[in-house]
Amino acid sequence: MSSWTAAHVAAIAPDAPTAPIIGAHDVRPVADNLDIWDAWPVQQRDGAPIELANGAQLWMALAAPHFADPDERHGRARIHLFHYRGDRWSHVGPAMPDGFSPGSREWSGSAIWDEASDDVILYFTAAGRRGEAAPSFEQRMFSARARLSEAGGLTGWQDLREIVTIDPDHYMSTREGGGIGTIKAFRDPAWFRDPADGRPYLFFAASRAGSTSAYNGVVGMASADPATPDDWVIAPPLLSADGLNNELERPHMVVYEGSYYLFWSTQRHVFNPDGPTGPTGLYAMVAPAVSGPWRPVNGSGLVFANPATAPAQSYSWMVLPDLSVTSFIDNWGDGDERRFGGTFAPFLRLWLDGDRAGVTA
Template sequence: MTISWTAAHVAAIPSSPIVIAPIADKDFAPVAFNLGIWDAWPIQRRDGAPFANAAGGELWMALGAPRFDDPDARHGHARIHLLRHEDGGWSDLGPAMPDGFSPGSREWSGSAIVDDATGDVILYFTAAGRRGDNGLTFEQRMFSARASFGDDDRLADWRDLCEVIPPMPDWYMPTTGGGAIGTIKAYRDPAYFRDPADGRHHLFFAGSLAGTASAFNGVIGVATAPADRPDDWTVQPPLIVADDINNELERPHVVFHQGRYYLFWSTQAHVFNPKGPIGPTGLYGMVADMLSGPWHPINGSGLVFANPHEVPAQSYSWMVLPDLRVTSFVDNWGGGGRKRRFGGAFAPFVQLWLDGDAAGVAA
């Protein structure tokens, strides 16, 4: 069932929404010298729990690139890095996939799970552009690939590269056109979820609605696979549609909590239709009793929480974990001044609370 996120929902955002705490320089540290990271996700079990190595450390992935004077330049150099999180600190294990393996010129966001049947890691990711592109293009394709654990938690023997969500032009707009940051069309960010009710597998992703006249046509799409055939994916029509409202419903993902399904996404103020209404940069979501819906906006509007008013772009790309911890990265932090201050590091985790259709930040 397709549900619309409407102007009435966005207009219902209170003038003083729930906000997260301001970030100071003492609150974060780079993962590695001259490496900026942003969108991040843990390697998870199929039930959503983060995977831990033999020593109890968590293994994560994040987009990473060298630091540039213009932070937006990082998108043209993005690689998925493998990270280890232990004893409260982060260490960079380098690019997760070997050079030349990805079919894209860059690697954008996705998700990763451990296959209980084989012990392999399955990575779902976005290939941006095509390897060998002459110039920067914004075509996006979604792939899966398998790897085995090697020495020192690194991943080896990458194989079984497959375009897991093929183009569906009747529902989702192609991404072969040009564009600038914030205006390009989406077919990216595959996020895995297994439904505890029936064992079926799902990949949620960010897309753009086909067949609309509006430039603000963001949607959340989904592909499904039977419980006993987890690699047999079928692409479905859009689940959430923000036509004429918002251009990008980024990094959608689902958390099952106390018998309900919570579908979260991130979006930024500058990708709302300027004709309004306009919401703040923040974490948004809907809730349902079944994955098929109907879905209802959390807090009546869809906004879960926003950045502080004085630093409206301080963090971004939130991901809610099953224990309701929320990770993100430090974006333009510090407020004031005209120079952009890109953090490029993990922001402090936020603890969420959920109660039916309501949500907020734990004190």
């Protein structure tokens, strides 16, 4: 297991890369009375988004009705479908039918197109349990299959199964209390196929068992034999931020020019306040293989941050194989007034060169 340490975060340069400012012209709602946040495309096995017959890409995002307090959205989150074509987003509707998901809410995941069956396989987080009296923060990871409809939606959902269960030797239970930013994690399954040997992996946000720190975020891992890709075996964490940071959210892997990049998002307020603390941003490690050894990109792990004048303007970044980066608009603009965007942020593009990275101009 590799570590992301206080010494790495202390090495963040004062002139570290930052994302461009998001302005009012960028805040374009995708549907009436609907806020969205964490988003991901339906991907081919190599990570590229699939293309529908009409040329659109099929995407998923967490969505909820608009609330005066944006934090309330987490208690009503469902996965919705969207089409993306020609720089335009259109809302399709909820991905799964009412009553199908085993949770009281649906949280982040990933989705792939299975070329053998023509199914879409969704890997997602079930938060809480269906029918619970009050929303809990228990998290379980599931997969399910559906067929693509002629209209570019998903139908015939089936084969709902729990992917992996918590190994208490390595991962902490999520049944304890807490609130947004302090809860423990077992969520955000991101599917990846190693081009070196075809082995499938799932990377996920988790919390280290046995830690003496409240800040014990890790990137968890499961893998499967290519011959039986639905039979996942949980493994020890790939990366630990024990003592440094509580949440390494939406971890995912991209291979570029022979190097393996493990990306994750985190926020300033989930760092250990004893310091050092990093900005809200996209972070990464790089290695020659999944097995490592892993070293921090840019010497610190920070790929880019939100700008200092708008430190929470976007979040939940996902890097695609072409190095385009999606996220959602969070608290945009400067000043003290909270302005939750609740929509897709403009795409960014990275440059990667070994263990160096940044945002293209």
